[in-house]
Amino acid sequence: MEKAFRFFSEAHCVMLLGIKSRNPIQLLEGIKKVPSSSIYYHTHRFLQQHYRVSPEPPNDFAYWITNILGLRELGESITSVDIINIDSLEDLRKEYVTRLENHILSGEYISDCIEGHEFHFFDCKTFVYPTPFIAKDVDELREDLEKVHINSLCFHIFEPKLRYQRRENDFSAWLRNIGEEKLADQISRLDPYAFTLEGLRQKIIRILGRDD
Amino acid sequence: MMANIKDYSSIVGQAVIDELFLLADKLKGKVIQNVNSTAVGGGVAEILSRMINLLRQLGVDARWDVIKGDEKFFNITKKMHNALHGVDVEVSLKELMYFQEVNRQNAKEMDLCGDILFIHDPQPIALVEQKETLGKKWVWRCHIDFTTPKEEVMAFLKLYIEKYDSAVFSAPAFARKLSIPQVLISPSIDPLSDKNRELPQEVINSVLDRFGIDRTRPIVTQISRFDYLKDPIGVIEVYKRVKKHIDCQLVLAGGGATDDPEGAKVLEDVKNAAADDPDIHVLLLPPASDIEINALQRASSVILQKSLKEGFGLTVAEGLWKAKPVIASAVGGIPLQIAHKYSGILTHSIDGTVHYLKQLLYEPGYAQRLALNGKEHIKNNFLITRHIRDYLLLFLSLYHEDDIVGLNEMGL
Incomplete structure (x- = not known):
């Protein structure tokens, strides 16, 4: 034996952080300050909730950027972060920060999403138990x-x-x-x-x- | 008749039921005392009666008490409720003091014996004053739309909310800047209830026949009370534009007009907009029409929920659960239920809704794929079994600080 x-x-108790973003700059600020468990939740929630559906889009950030802000290029960049080759949530956070900063610094026009479609940051408390x-x-x-x-x-x-x-x-x-x-x-x-x-x-x- | 927890295993799988028993087992010895303001009528009482029954079957010592109040108290709480929904009403200091006094009187008379005091909605919120004396874990569950509350009432309630150990909201937009943890627990549908259970085809046919709906042509349905915020007039415009290309019928069915002056006005406007088109069926349903709603949803080719504003919008989950393609506005809790083009269609306008409705009626294969994905999503995330799991996790979370918690076989 x-x-x-x-x-x-495992099962997640989902927490609301009361932090929301209207544009890529605010999303960047949020990603910088939320707990690492929030980064984990937002990059794995879709997979866990849609486990028989198409694998795309694999994370909430990319989904919001692409479908709500309509920024397809940035959305693709965030979608394509190669999580399997990243060793920690802090490294994953850094990767998102770099890609968002590059987009913002490139001088692309930044606009707010329409009211009611803000990105809300969640967190999770994960319970692990033997089966x-x-x-x-x-x-x-x-x-x-x-x-x-x-x-x-x-x-x-x-x-x-x-x-x-x-x-x-x-x-x-x-x-x-x-x-x-x-x-x-x-x-x-x-x-x-x-x-x-x-x-x-x-x-x-x-x-x-x-x-x- | 109340369902047996084991009856859900054929729907969600035995692994899900086993998980519930396992989590419930970790709460052994804890008393969960629910407190709200009404034992019958209203959504909260309905949810509580189902939940308490199922939690007990799982072995959780769940109890339910109701506070007492006179007419004056409930008039005040009704005003507070409206203010939290953003309605411009004033609640005086005198009224707030009376609200506090009734809560204190209830606290004296009630046996607040729970290890976890689970307080629902604003009416009994001030019971938490007892926390200082009693200790225990206190959770406040907000069932109402909290998007744009009147600030004065919100400030008053916040004094109490922040005394709790956690607050629970139904949608992300309801989260506030609070000093306590806020938990997201979405509402759910019960697949074994009259509104959602499987129906024999004869029952569906008889409902259609009773309302004079043609079974041979496509049926587009919106189920909602007659309210401008559900945009029934917009739905009729969508239908009229689609009807030029596809010979379909529209069903607008719901209740809520009888005791609501604005509802009656909306119904009249809807009937005027429908004019004499025999293919628009405006159905004012009496309360307890769950089987009829179920049958209409099951008979539909496409279900719409074109709301301008929405709390959670559980009619979307109901439609998807019946494996129907759903086109809905991206408002309130609807985007949690539909991922655009994966499990349904999210729209923002009449034009968009017309476009996608034509597409789904022309392409039943595509519509069916969305619908099946939608059903799967609802099965995994919006059935009552998920709701129970979330409550169990919430109760367990009160005893654990870390972001990863290992539950061994020893319990808490």
Whole structure:
């Protein structure tokens, strides 16, 4: 049992920070000062809430910039931040700050959104808890992955690097630990931000079934 | 009849129900005491009766008490309610003192025994004065639209709100600058209620026949009370412009005109705008018409919610839950329910609504894709099971400071 994989899951209590932005300058100010858990929430909420829908747009900032402010180029720039290659929420924050500052300094015309469409900053308190699913080998991991709540997948894929400063996702770390280097590498190589969560679940299940 | 929590597993999946039991288990030994101002009638009482029942089934010791007040008190709280909605009414100092006095009297008579005192809306808000003596955890739940409150009333209430441990709002726009944590908990729909449960086709057909609606041609529907803020006249204009290209029918159905002088005026204007077009069905529904509303939504080809202003706009969730394509204004809580072109259409004008309505009626495949995505989104985020989970997390959050909280098997 020592090497068993215990599935955990997570749920977010969503907090309102009472901070809102009407334009890219105010968005930048907000991004600079909100807690890092707010950055995490705004970059993962859409994926978690739309887990069967198209993976785009992966974050709230990009969605608001593109669809409310109509700034498609800036929206694309914020959308395309390569989160999988970023190691911490502070680095992610810096990346957004740089891209927003570049846009603002480029002298592009800055206008406010229409009233009622402001960007509201949220924060989250994340509760993590064990589930009854415990896998002792690769086959059990695959079977359990089919049954767990999608939030469990989120916890084991997104949280380890960004919020726990671990090197890689929990599945790959465990697989490496039991000598399944190839499977670990295959999962580690995936960019989870380019999938829907359901699509990602199915992809990992196929890898674990050695079908990929 | 009240639903059994286990009945929801066939809709949301067993993992969701298991998660609720797990979270509820962490609250073992805690008494959650809800307090509001009415046991029957009104949205808050309806939500509470469902919630308390389901929380108890999960093993949470949830209780519910109601404050007492005379006519004078409730006239004052009605004025406060209107002021919070931005209506220009004045609440005098004398009235505010009477409000305070009634709250103090209730505090003396009530057994405030909960570990968590969950106080709903402004009427019992001043009970929190007891926090100094009793301790315990206190949460204030605001169910009303707080976008543009009258500042004087807001300032008075803020004195109380900031004594609480947390405040809960339904939409981001209601957040204020407060010194206490503010939690976002969106409202929800109950998939097992008469308004949302599956209906046999015969029931749907009989409702359509009763209202003289043609089953063979597309039906465009807006369900809402007759209120200028729901823009029923704008909806008729949209329909008339679309009708030039597509032979469709319009259903405008809702209640609320009987005891509201402005509602009666709106209804009259709507009937005038509809004139003698037999394909516009203006239906003033009596209270308790949930089955009829359900049937009309299920029979619709496209559902509109073209509101100019909106609190949360749960009719959008109702439409999407029935796997109907929805076109709605990007106001209030609607953008939380629809991601434009992913799970429905968000519009800002009559022109935009005309454009997208034609598109969805011409392209039923595309409309169906949006609708199915919308249903999935509602299933994951706006059903009563999510609402219960949010309440459980809120209660747990009162005992934890960190932004990541590990709940082990030992409980709190």
